[in-house]
Structure formats: structure tokens, C-alpha cells
Amino acid sequence: MATNLPGSIGTRCDSPVDPSRRRLLAGLLTAYTASLIPWALAQPAPHADRGAFTALSAILVGRQALDAAQATRLYDALAAAHPNFPADVQALLALINERHIDPLQLQGVLDGEHSPLAPLPRQIVSAWCLGVIGSGEGARCVAYETALNAVIVADVLKPPTYAYGSYGSWAAKPNT
Amino acid sequence: MPAQLSADIVVIGSGIVGALAARRLAQQGASVLILEAGPRLESARIVAAFRNSPLKGNWMAPYPPSPWAPHPIYVPKDNGYLKQAGPYPYPAEYIRAVGGTTWHWAAQAWRLVPNDVRIKSLYGVGVDWPLTYEELDPWYQEAEEILGVAGADNTGSPRQHPFPMEPVAEPWSMRRFRERLAPAYPVVANTVARNSRGYDGRPACVGNNSCQPICPVNAQYLGINAVEAAEAAGAKLVPNAVVYRIEHDAKGRIAALHYYAPDKSEHRVTGKTFILAANGIESPKLLLLSASSKYPNGLANSSGMVGRHLMDHPSTSLTFYADEELWLGRGPQSPSSINTLRDGAFRSQHAPYRLDFTNISQVYGVTNDLIKEGVYGAEFEKQLRWRAARQVNVKNVLEVLPNPDNRIALSAEKDAMGIPKPEAHYAIDDYTRRAAEVSKADFARIAELMGGTGLRYSAEGQFANNQHITGTMSMGNDPASSVVDAFGRTHDHENLFVCSTGVMPTAATMNSTLTAVALALRTAEHILPAKQARAATAHAGREADLA
Numbered sequence: 001m002a003t004n005l006p007g008s009i010g011t012r013c014d015s016p017v018d019p020s021r022r023r024l025l026a027g028l029l030t031a032y033t034a035s036l037i038p039w040a041l042a043q044p045a046p047h048a049d050r051g052a053f054t055a056l057s058a059i060l061v062g063r064q065a066l067d068a069a070q071a072t073r074l075y076d077a078l079a080a081a082h083p084n085f086p087a088d089v090q091a092l093l094a095l096i097n098e099r100h101i102d103p104l105q106l107q108g109v110l111d112g113e114h115s116p117l118a119p120l121p122r123q124i125v126s127a128w129c130l131g132v133i134g135s136g137e138g139a140r141c142v143a144y145e146t147a148l149n150a151v152i153v154a155d156v157l158k159p160p161t162y163a164y165g166s167y168g169s170w171a172a173k174p175n176t
Numbered sequence: 177m178p179a180q181l182s183a184d185i186v187v188i189g190s191g192i193v194g195a196l197a198a199r200r201l202a203q204q205g206a207s208v209l210i211l212e213a214g215p216r217l218e219s220a221r222i223v224a225a226f227r228n229s230p231l232k233g234n235w236m237a238p239y240p241p242s243p244w245a246p247h248p249i250y251v252p253k254d255n256g257y258l259k260q261a262g263p264y265p266y267p268a269e270y271i272r273a274v275g276g277t278t279w280h281w282a283a284q285a286w287r288l289v290p291n292d293v294r295i296k297s298l299y300g301v302g303v304d305w306p307l308t309y310e311e312l313d314p315w316y317q318e319a320e321e322i323l324g325v326a327g328a329d330n331t332g333s334p335r336q337h338p339f340p341m342e343p344v345a346e347p348w349s350m351r352r353f354r355e356r357l358a359p360a361y362p363v364v365a366n367t368v369a370r371n372s373r374g375y376d377g378r379p380a381c382v383g384n385n386s387c388q389p390i391c392p393v394n395a396q397y398l399g400i401n402a403v404e405a406a407e408a409a410g411a412k413l414v415p416n417a418v419v420y421r422i423e424h425d426a427k428g429r430i431a432a433l434h435y436y437a438p439d440k441s442e443h444r445v446t447g448k449t450f451i452l453a454a455n456g457i458e459s460p461k462l463l464l465l466s467a468s469s470k471y472p473n474g475l476a477n478s479s480g481m482v483g484r485h486l487m488d489h490p491s492t493s494l495t496f497y498a499d500e501e502l503w504l505g506r507g508p509q510s511p512s513s514i515n516t517l518r519d520g521a522f523r524s525q526h527a528p529y530r531l532d533f534t535n536i537s538q539v540y541g542v543t544n545d546l547i548k549e550g551v552y553g554a555e556f557e558k559q560l561r562w563r564a565a566r567q568v569n570v571k572n573v574l575e576v577l578p579n580p581d582n583r584i585a586l587s588a589e590k591d592a593m594g595i596p597k598p599e600a601h602y603a604i605d606d607y608t609r610r611a612a613e614v615s616k617a618d619f620a621r622i623a624e625l626m627g628g629t630g631l632r633y634s635a636e637g638q639f640a641n642n643q644h645i646t647g648t649m650s651m652g653n654d655p656a657s658s659v660v661d662a663f664g665r666t667h668d669h670e671n672l673f674v675c676s677t678g679v680m681p682t683a684a685t686m687n688s689t690l691t692a693v694a695l696a697l698r699t700a701e702h703i704l705p706a707k708q709a710r711a712a713t714a715h716a717g718r719e720a721d722l723a
Contacts (some may be wrong), residue, residue, distance in 0.1 A: 107550025139230035164383030168345035170507030
């Protein structure tokens, strides 16, 4: 069971770089967005749509690293669920690049401007942090143990249905 | 499958209550047949279904209803099975499957307090039970030893013999509640059918924190354990057998049951004695469905009380942030509570209640809150950890008094098999509402003692339901005002018994399962007394085990 747990997830986007296609994520960012996710500058981005998704994801979930395999899975699922997804991602990233929007203010800005991009941040954050694509009856689960809400607390909690530890181990003060 | 089946004892329903009655009767040598409307389930598939569910907050998601034996589902949308006649919604949840609803419970295995069965005499409200707490005590003990109950003696429910097990180890979060609320409120370990050591071939709890919807390791007793024990004792079980009519003879004795298989083929089952154990909603539904020219209002219903006196436990709650890291989600989901308000002179004025602390991981709820609030960027991680570490919840578990207007009736709407759906008529009266108001002061004091901030009371006038369906086939000595006698025998049909939380004449403040199991064991003894020698041996064995 241990190998399925969040602790085993790779915490860097360290897939090998093809030198012939050394297009970097940095090329999709401005100085402002690069400052939000400095780790991403040297990450390969052979595919502009997927690169933009990785960059936007990192900005939205505030992580300094994202699992590459999970990014691929989530991108594919979101693109399948929302036909305009790649273009919307590029558009939202461009908007943040241009206007230097603080991630914490982003939803308020989009809602206030009645932007057609307003649903996008929640779709992406739900995918990363809940492992859920879509909502209501159309929702489906694409990640659980590797969803970021499990990863972020993995030093203290196990996702429900996974054993915490031997009998009584929960009596001790959480070690955080 | 043969066209006709027969047995000494035929049990309708394979939940924990019916299955343990079946087990006991099979152990006495009776031939026992259990008819279950739903299918067999597998624990591992339920666990997988939960992990793969997009709705982790909906614990019914891993239990989709079968088309031939539907049960209520409300999320992501109401499947329209339990019709709501109002005025207050009664969104009960239960599972129609082999093993029944305790696939999915928090294993709360509480006894009543002695005064719970005498509230009419003592407080002038509700009704008295036709039996005393002292009469229940040995049956509680037998039930606790079968289920493997862990508990402490300081909950207000006296006992003659020790619990089978020590209380389950206290999570850190509950320890802090206990330490910080003392002496204003004594926080005590809940009485649970959860192993604090290996018991009866099942392991000790390892803190999966998914008691609901499923304990993956079976450290808590499940209805399926009762079914397996009944089958080991010789009982036969037919799954997917949807009983739609109980047939009586000219003298009013029950002669047979009629059920549909999923293909709607009709089957008839005969027997000598029949036990209705299909839960507090499906059982009265079946009695009402079985109306005949001799019994135009349904079987066992000369009093007109079948389906009436529907009760449950409504709850209001307070969610807040404690001023220290508690990290709910380590250990079992429902470990501790405050029991000092379960009884008192105030019961003449307002409902008693238990105050219950959740230890359910807050991560899922907090994640949803943050997404809803649009908290993105580095703040997301920071907020998730801060809130998941500190967010806590206390709720009341309120008594509802028996009221004939609260009832389960037959809907004009039918399910896929052509069987009328159940229809709930429900209201929450001032007796219960007054207690909810009173308990707000407790909530506030608890939050204060925990250094609480961000206090969020449940919406005014809104009650969560606890799925403790009681009262719809109440026991009593008077056939004019009750459905079954003190032994669960229907007043109207000599060979028809009811084993269910539905026979409880009042709901008290405690989860109803253990009381229903105790009453069912008592009913089984009444139908077929345990052989004295065997009983003596069993008792000696217990003594040795406890020594």
C-alpha cells in the first residue's frame, strides 16, 4: 500500500529534456508570472498548450513543483471535458502575464469583469486539488491519493480509507 | 432456484438486526431463511468505489441502489425514492443490500439511559416502554459481546458486566477537547462496535478514518459479519428477493411471503414464524402493502399505528477554528462526546441531547471551501493546512418525541418493480427545537474554552438528519396504541414478529442500532429459547474470556 501513498510522488518535473526541442516554459512567462513560479523557468515546454497548462496550474495551486505525469493526465481529461480548454488556458495565462494579477485576486477580477474565463480557475484547481473533473452528475474522479489536497497534508494525515498507522498511533500529538 | 421455499423461520431483511435474530434462531436448531431485497456487496469494491468517487463528501456514492430494490439517494440529485410529504424534509438514508445499512455507520453502539424508557412517568412526555432498562441489560450485554463493543463506564448507562473491550485509543484531538473542556463538560469515549484489540477474528482499528462509508479492515462490526455468522449457523439467504406481500390465512396467521426476483418472476415462501426486519421504513411499507379484505388498513395495523410515530435524531451544529492544531482525521471518525445532557428534569420542558465531536478529516471540506472562495496561489496551501489543522465541529443529537402525524405512508408513485414508494410525513416540534436553542449556549461555551474563532452555526431552523429511523412499528402493551408487544410480536398476527429500530417507542438520544439488536435477541429468545446447557456454557466461556 505504501507505494500508492502521496509520499512516493515525484515532486519535480524532471522528465528528460530533448535537446532538439529545448523550448522552455520560461518562454511562456513574463517576469511577473516567473516570479510566482521560479522553479518552472527551466522546465521543458515542447508543447505550448501543455506548457501553458503547467504554468497556469502552478500559479493557481501555488506549488513550486508539479508532477509531470499527473499534469498530462489532468490536461487530457480537462481538454476532453471542455472543447475550448487549450485556448482558454493560453488566454488566462496571457491575462495574468499582462496584468500581473495576484492569484488571490484572480477569481474576484474575473467574476467582476464577467469574464468568460471565470470558470477556468476552479476547473483547474478542482482537478489538481480534489482530483475531480467536472461537476454534478458529470463529475468524475481522476486522482485521490495524488490529489494535491492529500499531498499537502501528507506529513500529518492519510487520505480516508488508508490506514493511519498501528492501533493507537493517533493518540500522539501530530508531528508537524 | 426452486419456485417455493420454506423454513421454520423466515426473516425479511438481512441487516444487522434481522441477521443476528436469524443467527440466534439457527443456533437453536431452527431452519432459517433470510430474504434480502438487495444484492450481495464486496468490501473491497466499496472501498474502490469510494476512492474513485468524485463526490467524496457523499458517503452513499459507493452504494448505488439496484433497480429492483431502490434506496434513497440525494446527491448529486434526489432519485425520488423516498417521497417527501412535508412539512419538514425527512431525507433518510439506508442501504438495501445484504448486510444492510451498517456497511456504512460510525459503529456507535450505545445503550439507552434507564430513564429513557420511562419518560411519560417521569417527565410527562412521550410514552413509557413496555419493559425496563434492567430487563434490557442482559440483552445489551449479549449484543455487545457479539458485536465486540469497546466502551467506558462513565457514559450514564449502567451495566452488570464489563464491556468486552477497553475504549478505543483516544485521538489527540479528542484528548485536547477533554482536557480543555474539563470540568465544565466531561468528554468521554464513545461506546462503539470498533475493536480496540483483535476480537472474534477481526483486527484492531488502524485509523482509516472512513468508518463511514466503509471500514476497509473490518475493525468495526458490519452487518455483513452478522449475515456471515447467521449463514455459518445454518441460515440460508436469498439475495435480490424483493418481498412485496405478506400473506395471511383465514385465522390471521401469516402463511407465506411473496417476492419478486429482479426479472419480476414471482416466488412464494412459506414458514411457521416470520420476522420482519427490513428497517424502519421498508418494514411498515410492506405491512401497509399487504392489505387484504380482512385487513384493509394493512397487516399488524388494527391500531392504525403502522408507519406512525416516525422518529430520528435531528442535529444542529457549530463549526469553528480551535486556537491550536488538532488535525481531525487521525483515528476513527466519531470517538468522543458529552453525555451529561442525556437525562434530567429539563426533559419535561425540552429534549435531551448528546453533544458529539467529529474526528472526520476536514481536508475535503476545507478544499471545497477554498475553491469556492477562490483562494489560489501560495495562499491555498497555507490556508488548507491552517484550516485542516484547526477546524472542528460539535453537534447535538436531539430526541424527537413520538407523534402519530410523523409517519411513513405509501406513495401513489411506484418504483421500477411496480411497488409503491414510501412517503415520509415529518415535522420537528417545539420540544426538540427548544433543545436546539438551549444547546447553542453549550456550543458557544465549548468554542470559548477551545479559543474558537470563525464560529459558524448551522442555519437557523435547519436540522441535519442522523439516519436513526425509529418508531414506525412501536412496541407497547396496549394493542390499541402500539403495533408489537414487548417481545416484538405483532398484536394482530401470532406468528409475525418485528425486529427493527422501528419497534422503539421513543428515540432517546442515542444511535438506535444496539438497542434494536438487543431487542431482536430478546425476540429470538422468546420465539425459541436458548438451550439451557448451551447458555450456561456460553456464559462460562465469556467469564473465562473476561478473566
